[in-house]
Amino acid sequence: MAIVPEGSPLWARTVDFAHYGGNVEKANYLSRGAIDALTDVDASQFARLTADLASVTRTAPFAVIRLLCDDTTPAAPTIEYVHMATGVRLTSYVGTSAPAGYPSAARNGNGDVTVTFASSYTDPYGVANAFTVSHVVPGVVGTAVSRCVAEIPTSTTVRLRAFDAADAALSNARINFMVW
Amino acid sequence: MFGAFAPLPIRLTNVSATEGWTAKQQSRVAADLVGNWRTAPLATITVQVAASSVTLVSYFGRNGVGSAYAPTLTYTSATKPCLLTWNASYTDALEIEQPWSVRHGFAQLQYPGSGAVGATVAITTNTIDVVVSAGVTTPYYITIVIFGEWGPERNIGDYGGDTEKRENVTESVAPYAAQWWRELRAARGSAYSKNQYTLVDFENVAVARMMAACFSRNAEKLTANATPAHADEKLDYWAQVLAIPRQPSDPRWVIRKACAAHFKLATAPTVTEIETQISELLGDAFVAIHTFEGTDLDNPPNPTYWPAGIHGPTNYSIGGATWLTRRSHIRVEVQQPTGMSLAEFLQLMEVQLHQLLDRILPAWVTWNWSAGSDGFRVGVDRIGVDAL
Numbered sequence: 001m002a003i004v005p006e007g008s009p010l011w012a013r014t015v016d017f018a019h020y021g022g023n024v025e026k027a028n029y030l031s032r033g034a035i036d037a038l039t040d041v042d043a044s045q046f047a048r049l050t051a052d053l054a055s056v057t058r059t060a061p062f063a064v065i066r067l068l069c070d071d072t073t074p075a076a077p078t079i080e081y082v083h084m085a086t087g088v089r090l091t092s093y094v095g096t097s098a099p100a101g102y103p104s105a106a107r108n109g110n111g112d113v114t115v116t117f118a119s120s121y122t123d124p125y126g127v128a129n130a131f132t133v134s135h136v137v138p139g140v141v142g143t144a145v146s147r148c149v150a151e152i153p154t155s156t157t158v159r160l161r162a163f164d165a166a167d168a169a170l171s172n173a174r175i176n177f178m179v180w
Numbered sequence: 181m182f183g184a185f186a187p188l189p190i191r192l193t194n195v196s197a198t199e200g201w202t203a204k205q206q207s208r209v210a211a212d213l214v215g216n217w218r219t220a221p222l223a224t225i226t227v228q229v230a231a232s233s234v235t236l237v238s239y240f241g242r243n244g245v246g247s248a249y250a251p252t253l254t255y256t257s258a259t260k261p262c263l264l265t266w267n268a269s270y271t272d273a274l275e276i277e278q279p280w281s282v283r284h285g286f287a288q289l290q291y292p293g294s295g296a297v298g299a300t301v302a303i304t305t306n307t308i309d310v311v312v313s314a315g316v317t318t319p320y321y322i323t324i325v326i327f328g329e330w331g332p333e334r335n336i337g338d339y340g341g342d343t344e345k346r347e348n349v350t351e352s353v354a355p356y357a358a359q360w361w362r363e364l365r366a367a368r369g370s371a372y373s374k375n376q377y378t379l380v381d382f383e384n385v386a387v388a389r390m391m392a393a394c395f396s397r398n399a400e401k402l403t404a405n406a407t408p409a410h411a412d413e414k415l416d417y418w419a420q421v422l423a424i425p426r427q428p429s430d431p432r433w434v435i436r437k438a439c440a441a442h443f444k445l446a447t448a449p450t451v452t453e454i455e456t457q458i459s460e461l462l463g464d465a466f467v468a469i470h471t472f473e474g475t476d477l478d479n480p481p482n483p484t485y486w487p488a489g490i491h492g493p494t495n496y497s498i499g500g501a502t503w504l505t506r507r508s509h510i511r512v513e514v515q516q517p518t519g520m521s522l523a524e525f526l527q528l529m530e531v532q533l534h535q536l537l538d539r540i541l542p543a544w545v546t547w548n549w550s551a552g553s554d555g556f557r558v559g560v561d562r563i564g565v566d567a568l
Contacts, residue, residue: 002343005207010215018197020212021205025198028183029355035184035389043182046190046201050209057212061219064284064327081283085215087518088333090283101518123211124336125343139286140300145259145313147298165298165313176284178327 002126009123010085011131015057022050059180060085062131063117065103066141066176067095069162071110079105080174086121111162111170117179119156133158138177146170150177181351184385185358187393192345193352200352203345210341217334219327222282226290226323227253229261229312237321242330243270243280251308262310262322270330278331282306290321333521337433350400356392357385364388408439415439425531437461438532442539449540454510461536464517465528472506481506503544510541512549 007019016022026047034040063084067077076095082088082102095105095113105115122128132155138148140162148162162173181191181199193200223241227234232255239250249270254263269279285308287299299322302309310322336342350356364384365374373380405414408422412432419426419435422442426435441461451471459466472481484505485492492502512533516525529549537547 003203003207003345005211006202006204007208010212015212019205020209021201023198026182027198029181029185029199029358030183032184032385035187035385040184040187041182041190043199046182053209053212053216056216056220060216061327064219066284083219083283083327083329085219088218088329089518090329091522099518100515124214124341125207125211127211137286141285141303142300143302143309143311144300145298145311146300176286178284178286 005123005125005127009121009127009129010057010060011062011121012129013058013134015054017047017050017054020050020053022047022054061178061180063103063179064176065115065179066174067105067113067115069107069111069113069171069173069175071107071171071173074107074110076107077105077113079103084121086123108159109169111173113160113175114153115158115160115177117156117158131156133179135180136160136177138175140170141174141176146173148173148175148177181355185361185388186351186355187357187389191348191351191355194347195352203347207336207341207345210336210339213339214334214336214341222280222326222328222330223251223266224323224325225250225264226321227262228319228321229255230319234262243272256309258316259314260309260311262324264308264310264324266306268306272331276331280306280330281328282308282326283328284326286325288323288325289316290323332429335431335433337437338431342433350396356396357388360391360396361385361388364391408436408443411436411439418443423535425535427527437463442536449542454537454540457536457540458512458533461532462514462528465514465520465525467513467515470511470513472509472511498543504546508545510537510545510547512537512547514549514551516551 007016008014026043028034028043034042063082065079065083066081067079069077078092079095079098079102080092081090084102087101089099089102093099093102095115098104101121103115103117105113107113117131117133120128120130133152136150136152136158138150138160140146140148145165146162148160151159153159158177158179160175160177162170162175164170181193190201192203192206194202220242223239223243225239226237228237234253234255236247236250236253239246241249243249251264251266254265255261256263266280266282269277272278282303285301285303287301287310289299289312298313300311301324302311308324308326310324312322361384364387368380368384375381401413404410405412408415408418411418415432415436418439422439424435424438424442438461441457451469455469458469483492484490484507485496485502487501487503492504494502496502496504514529516522533549541547
């Protein structure tokens with residue numbers, strides 16, 4: 001019988017250290033601490049592990065993505081690298097042909113793209129949870145000064161617009177961004 | 181449970197929220213650790229730019245904290261004040277050298293002055309070149325956050341996770357050592373102290389742990405090692421007996437999974453059993469198996485070859501003639517899971533799956549695997565002499 005883990009997947013942001021087995025009253029059996037520090041895990045050490053893991057789980061990005069706009073053709077941007085809590089993809093793909101589980105991307109104009117995530121993702125144990133974009137931090141990759149602004153049009157889409165130093169739309173911009 | 185009566189390995193139990201760790205909780209830890217590992221920053225670094233130099237202010241990296249772990253800083257020019265160069269690999273806490281790959285970078289200028297200023301990053305192999313607006317008054321600070329990979333991709337199996345994880349039943353109420361300790365304390369009699377933290381008590385605990393290890397856990401280990409799905413010390417034995425193909429870099433949970441799938445050969449190769457075994461071996465890569473039975477027995481599906489009827493290619497002859505029919509063919513539909521590299525995927529399909537089906541299928545059954553609902557991909561899907 002397949003197991004269903006405690007709590008919800010990372011991107012639900014409902015994590016509590018109790019989901020990992022943490023407890024403020026965590027105690028060693030019959031109050032006996034570790035005999036050998038090299039072979040035993042003490043209850044207090046385990047409690048610290050659960051508290052710290054819950055802490056980083058609350059703030060870890062859901063996705064970090066790098067894409068390259070195609071304003072020459074013009075066509076949908078190429079997604080170059082994807083690091084998501086649900087999987088890592090190091091092989092690039094065209095935004096309109098996203099592999100299962102990875103976001104798609106469409107071109108709006110020069111240096112202007114919309115990235116679309118699924119409304120729900122599944123963790124390694126098959127537990128699904130809704131995903132809603134809460135925060136976006138974008139940046140431009142390149143050798144000239146430029147900037148990128150982000151907005152969240154819907155709960156599952158992110159719009160990114162890159163500009164050059166003169167505040168003109170930046171064609172063929174390479175953008176990377178973080179999503180929570 | 182935790183503590184002196186419950187030495188490692190930690191045994192999962194659902195008896196007490198304050199003393200135990202359940203299988204569900206351990207599973208959540210494994211899943212979230214995998215997720216965190218994928219998206220947590222590789223490093224956060226702040227530098228100070230002066231008139232013609234750049235200096236490190238702070239560095240927090242997965243490889244360590246402080247200047248000893250920080251990348252090399254190089255000042256190029258006023259608009260390219262900071263080139264950060266990381267090593268190709270760093271040694272982790274377990275003293276294993278792990279490759280370091282920078283994929284994403286963000287630079288934020290901390291500029292107290294006015295005017296439109298910005299910072300951009302240029303990313304090449306393990307380098308970040310920060311580009312800032314011309315005319316920014318020094319000194320100023322830049323914070324850079326980078327993301328990427330450090331070592332191989334993580335799996336729940338690396339943290340002891342398994343979709344079939346469950347609580348142990350033998351030590352769930354009281355650890356073996358505690359049971360032995362009670363026996364020892366009662367057996368010692370009234371001449372010995374029963375107080376805690378005395379020499380007698382220390383001896384009782386130590387002997388109880390030894391007896392628990394020798395007489396209780398070892399016996400349970402013997403039972404567990406009798407089947408590959410539960411085996412630990414004998415896993416290499418099972419891998420050898422079952423002729424499981426291995427690579428030196430294969431983690432033990434991968435070998436265990438393969439052994440468990442191969443071990444079920446004792447049962448008859450029914451379609452259901454074949455599907456179960458393939459599913460266990462391939463995990464997320466498995467989609468379905470397809471058979472071609474048909475209903476018209478008088479008109480067998482094409483191609484069907486037999487000596488008295490339609491003669492098949494001599495290349496397929498097993499001596500005397502070719503016996504081959506699509507009815508005895510199985511197509512395994514698979515997919516490349518997210519996070520699994522093509523090399524790992526092909527090793528699973530071309531080596532692991534091949535060996536499994538080669539052993540469990542009768543000689544008259546042929547098979548192939550394909551990605552997608554039908555057809556094949558040139559250069560990737562298995563098409564060969566055994567494909568119809």
